[in-house]
Amino acid sequence: MRRELSIRSSTEFLSQVRKAVTRCLDDLAFTGPEVNRLVLAVDEAVANVIEHAYAHDLEGESMIEIAIEADGGKFCVQVLDRGDAFDLTKVELPDIKEHVKHGKRSGLGIFLIRRIMDEVHYESAGGVNVLRMVKYAEGARSKGAGDA
Amino acid sequence: MPEFAIREEPMGNGIVLMQVSGFLDAHTFEELEDAVARKFSEGTYKLVVDMTKLDYISSAGAGVFIWAHSESQENGGDVIVLSPTKGVMQVFELLGLTQVFRVARTREEALAAF
Numbered sequence: 001m002r003r004e005l006s007i008r009s010s011t012e013f014l015s016q017v018r019k020a021v022t023r024c025l026d027d028l029a030f031t032g033p034e035v036n037r038l039v040l041a042v043d044e045a046v047a048n049v050i051e052h053a054y055a056h057d058l059e060g061e062s063m064i065e066i067a068i069e070a071d072g073g074k075f076c077v078q079v080l081d082r083g084d085a086f087d088l089t090k091v092e093l094p095d096i097k098e099h100v101k102h103g104k105r106s107g108l109g110i111f112l113i114r115r116i117m118d119e120v121h122y123e124s125a126g127g128v129n130v131l132r133m134v135k136y137a138e139g140a141r142s143k144g145a146g147d148a
Numbered sequence: 149m150p151e152f153a154i155r156e157e158p159m160g161n162g163i164v165l166m167q168v169s170g171f172l173d174a175h176t177f178e179e180l181e182d183a184v185a186r187k188f189s190e191g192t193y194k195l196v197v198d199m200t201k202l203d204y205i206s207s208a209g210a211g212v213f214i215w216a217h218s219e220s221q222e223n224g225g226d227v228i229v230l231s232p233t234k235g236v237m238q239v240f241e242l243l244g245l246t247q248v249f250r251v252a253r254t255r256e257e258a259l260a261a262f
Binding site: 011012014015018033036037040043044047050051096097099100101102103104105108109111112115116 | 151171173174175204206207208210211212214215217218219234235238239242243244245248
């Protein structure tokens, strides 16, 4: 199944994104908890675009394009924006214990994405930024190269 | 039905119960943050957050808990998590927060934690 949606860069549309992801994962090989994690990872990715790529867009007019591909054992999402490049694969993961100790909250979303997904790729060229995330259902993982 | 809602209930001994419901994400987290900040400004640092009806939490919501935990403990209080749903616990586990927050199964257990 392939589904595409475009939303404005406003957090009010995150629930719409979550619903779209959930629908795509119906009847696939992912368990309930896995579905929850995948919905969360996509939510975090889109929220990151809103917060970082389109930080300058206070009116939330910029567009975010999301493409979801899901088959029996593989779930792939691409999040495309035309804002400021923000490669979350290069961000140092936070030390959660230190974060809690000091009441810090930054980087939690990136931590979750990289923990949940099997592959995370980021490309930025010609003003277009694409985050691609892949998750394989248990027992269906590819042996191909990936970056998480 | 609102996406996210908070209901407050004084529990005595300076403890306030905050029942959260709905979806706590990047769109709604500030409501919780503001509500907790108000409690802190009133000098209330002992909070029980009832998560029985919380359907979803993302890092934005978890971040509020992390901040609240730090702030409350610095002021002699604490934030006790009451009956989180499986989905919410999953996020806490992913972030390692189950090792930080005390999780109570009943109100009595939550109150006794202070």
